[in-house]
Amino acid sequence: MRPSRASGVTTVHEARGALGQRLRELRQRAGMTGRQLAESLSWPPSKVSKLENGRQTPTAEDIRDWTGATAAEDQSEALLTSLHTLDLQYAEWQRQLRTGFTSHQSSIARLDARTRFFRAFEPTVVPGLLQTAGYARERFTQGATTLKVPHDVDEAVRVRTQRQEILYRPDKRFHFVLTEAALRFRLCAPEVMLGQLDRLISLSTLPNVKLGIIGFGTRYDVAPWHGFWILDHDRVMVETYSAELNLAQPSEVKLYGTAFERLAAVAAYGRAARALITQVTEDLSAEAPEAPADGE
Template structure:
């Protein structure tokens, strides 16, 4: 039995890393002879912040580390603490932090990662992957991110950056294997006409020579529960998106687990004409919901 993602080592290792960093901060405070209240007052923080940081319930910022080590007369520890913090931030990249300057910069960061990746293995149970999205579908998805996280609205630049990333699909040195559920095709995440255009694009992309597009139809019996989507970049990293953060898993045992899960899901998917038949069936079901041009005219 393959356990659900919450029971894998990814989230646990991130939590333990945050706790370990908190213990190091607590040790520096205690060595300085300061109470939590005294440290908070010295830094003009709420008293609860010191407790949250020391108990691993909140991730510190670079400024927090600098302030903490300065106040506890332990600035020689700052470099090592910052290194631990940045490793933690890589493992658990909070969306609020990643999007603080807008969404376009995040798309450009992903593009840099894409440039070094040769094999993309992607499973998505609820949405169309970014590399396959039309500009209109991408705009709907990115708009939700802006609304949810209350970040700068640079949606035009973000959509442009996401669409530009799709040039990778036409490079012969790249290989792509996408596995989607039929639910991902049907979820109403945007206007019906946008979804219909998106599905039509999937049909076209399914014929690319370096791309395998698999669809797991509703009639399929799953051998692994589709707990969440994930991206495997070569055999180096697995990226998992949660509501609050992006998890980057790099431990060999984690990558092996996800590779096994991907292979088992991919083995149950339909490809080629069979995949396109599922997409076309969804398009036929959706078509009556799309307003026809001029149908509201008298």
């Protein structure tokens, strides 16, 4: 089962294609060729083709220019609504993070406030709500370098840390499932990861937090293709290198819910999970620099 390729990405491509088809219809109704439209807007001809064939997402300004050039201003509002829906489904990181990470973290915090039941599966990283400040700093720093976005790491770490206060609210429930690989991948310095592992053990004892770890020796019932979050029972969030997918179709939410249940079913919990974390801690301790002795 490969949920991301079978559902979310396909849905986004279909939505972008449908928007492009509507733009094409307006151009044809105006009796204009693609080249004529491009010339009237001082665009390269390839841009018209890409927008109409769903290979490029238009901006709000593109839509306003298009409807103006085709004398279809009355269609602007409907097209902009479609674009907004598409942006929610497929939010490109370059757009979301154009001012840095802090604004996006604040948006997620508002979503957190509305959500009562969180389910998260992460095969490669520790989930944001469980991260220490040191681990979060590494994630944001690497993200800023990869995506070449503004480096507001200090403020982003502060907002993410503040978000974690919801873990202590009795009206919220959390079910996290991580793979052992997420605990062992070298994504930060050993001493930073040791602090992170200690925090996982501490958080696993909270009454409203259920933390499962899938060990390397576990036989999977469904492959761990990628991480995802299910918020309540009506939204799935998937992060890729280029974008954040937000899936809301009932069939998609059901598919991811089933995948989560099957992954959660093979995870270790309670003492068994903490034993796995402790073993990783012992293995990693040998790599961490020793603290200087008193007087040194």
